[in-house]
Amino acid sequence: MEYICGVTFAPFACAGAFFKPGAKESLAMMKERTGANFVIFVPGGLQETPQSEEICFTSKATMEDDELIAMIEYAKEIGLRVALKPTVNCKNGTWRAHINFFDEDVPCEPKWGNWFASYTAFQLHYAKIAEQHDCEMFIAGCEMVMSEHREAEWRKLLSDIRQVYHGLLSYNTDKYQEHRVNWWDAVDVISSSGYYPYGDWENQLDRIETVVNRFQKPFFFAETGCMSVKGSKEVPNDWCVRGDADPKGQAEWYEDMFTACSKRDWVGGMALWSWDAKLYQERSAKTRMDYEIYAKPAEKVVKKYYDIFNK
Template identity: 35%
Template sequence: MGQDYIAGMTWGWTGVRGTWTGPAADRSMDLMVERLATTSTALTFAAYQDTAQSTEIHFSRSPTVTDDEVRAAIARAKSLGLAVCLKPVVNCTDGTWRAHINVFDPDVPCEPTWAQWFASYTEFIVHYARIAEESGAEMLCIGCEMVQTDRREEEAGCPSRAGSEHLPNDWTLPGAADQDAQNAWYEAAFAATSRRPWVGGFMLWDWPAGLADEADAASDRDYCMFGKRAEHTVREHFTARTSS
């Protein structure tokens, strides 16, 4: 099991142009490996369409990371011995959650169509598939929370805030910073999945390209476990599963 288990962490979200290379990004990825004993990473970034009903994905524009940044991040990860999953994600510029990307079905005259949207999405995903292949990435992830498009994968993670252990996918949940809540969720998740042999690992959410000051970890309410109790829980689990 050790060699097959995916001890993975999502890195770099949302992939803002200019943040994936340089000392801060290198330090972030180094610490991800050092602190969490990761063996894999999902390099994850967003490209944008204007609204949930738009049919053009502007993947070559800012703020999306450049192709050179993507190649550099893959090379950096592989130099650290990590298996790489490249994960291009579609977001909406107006802030609408990507799960609501949708158009009429069947087509309505003079309105956006699924054929138009999928033509743009195909261009987008094939572009990054080629980069992934050329750069030696082991995996390509297609789709993320795109509920409406999927009718025609998943990360796991929990913020460090009170109540999030009961609703970990709600990043807007109010609540004070609470490392114990985050850690309890990870302990429960690892205990439950360890009893299920068909669970082959995780790409946990998430580890940014620019880390906050570790001294502020106790007051941080976000998903990243840098400097928090859950960091040690993740490391212990990944180490145990990849060395067994």
Template identity: 30%
Template structure:
């Protein structure tokens, strides 16, 4: 969602485990030669109740608000928090990504992981790559794939080492990189490089319209999907209707999970508090009219529709509050459930 956020900025300005676990036996030995992982008996995720806390600037994760945000997240009943250090490319065809002043600093990331553990939260590091001028990261299609994947491996193993050093409980090897994710051979090499430095569960966060085309799920422990399926063509506060809209989706996901012998984690899911949010959950700008009741109905429908599904590993909601003075969408319209009826839905389902 960071790429979409930046796209909106350009337009408007210009995941064993707490109370269920992400791994039944903790991190295990690396995979066989070639990067393929066996059916992940020791690294099987389930019951993840997570919320994402993104960073938009170098020092966000070390700001005074960090500890308060984590306490608020834990108070919903969440057991997990996801962090998203992001590097950037100037163009979709560039051969490498780089740090900018919008990249969370390593020290700040270490700091907030420590705070999360102190708050009783488990952590997933989910590195992102975005475009400097905004746009969809799925558009990234490097002119020199070999150079790009070499740079991407260096980028990713940097954070994998940081995850290992800080005890982060899960790691994502990519997010919504549909322009590259069909290259199974190179992605398997990326996964194998990560496994050399990080022994915990691995996932990849495929967009909801991308996951069927990923050829390397067997190299990972958990299937990750950013679950922004539209649930209808008109605004509604009818959670029952929305739950019915999930039925064909969950039927398809159950079959997909069975074929791949992996559970499915919603590495992202979320809804802005705007009228019509379920018609385009991936959009930051569905409407200028606030509709916290529609957001709450969407939260209720997702949790009700997925509750008890054996193949479902849980959800990492997008997202908690923006940092002060960094939000490009007013809080009353934004993805955050904080202080809205959707937060009450979380507390109901998550037990607090």
């Protein structure tokens, strides 16, 4: 697998977002300013609650197929490799990791079987697009922690995807969960969300390395990032951290992450979270408190390392 210098672009964009003025220009600027060679697009599916069985991906809350296809084609035109990562969320705000049902079917209660049927339809829809438009990778979901013990269903899903998509197949588990997934042999690439605290990267990479060695698969961080908020570099996975803007702390976290990862030859890259389709004014960057890196000190750190990795 070629090294991934990646960025997630406009995750969960709603219908029409990729057709708005400036969206393609933002993608081109992302490539130029970060040195990225890889982009992840994230079509969103929605279910009402963590116990709902039906996933909707045809409402105005989800990007339309034609705009996604146009953006895939544009990304390739400007020299980016592309991955699709269809990801489900809950309308009531519960994090998708908590989607869960009884392990034994109970009459009148929601069931894993019904949910996996809907999830499979969601994934196959985008796997076909990935195949038809030569996407280099397909990532069959993200951070579905409470479902990952359903090994038979996940293996069946991945097998079904392979019937329609023939590129690299991955799945994005959550931070600290890499060692808990027992079916990594069914994917081509292991990936996870690398939101690890400043100063703790070496410890976490030691732990993940045992998983990579066990399964003998390529690995990359399909998500990684830190907010420009005071305290975020200690808990970069917590998007609810509130405090003063801290672009310096965000840049320090990125330096720590890249330094640690660059020492491990089994880390095949990373995809940063995230870059928006509509960019804010550069003059407002120092006061923003989010994961975006545009025009912040962290952007220069990313460019420095991505230029090195691209050599």
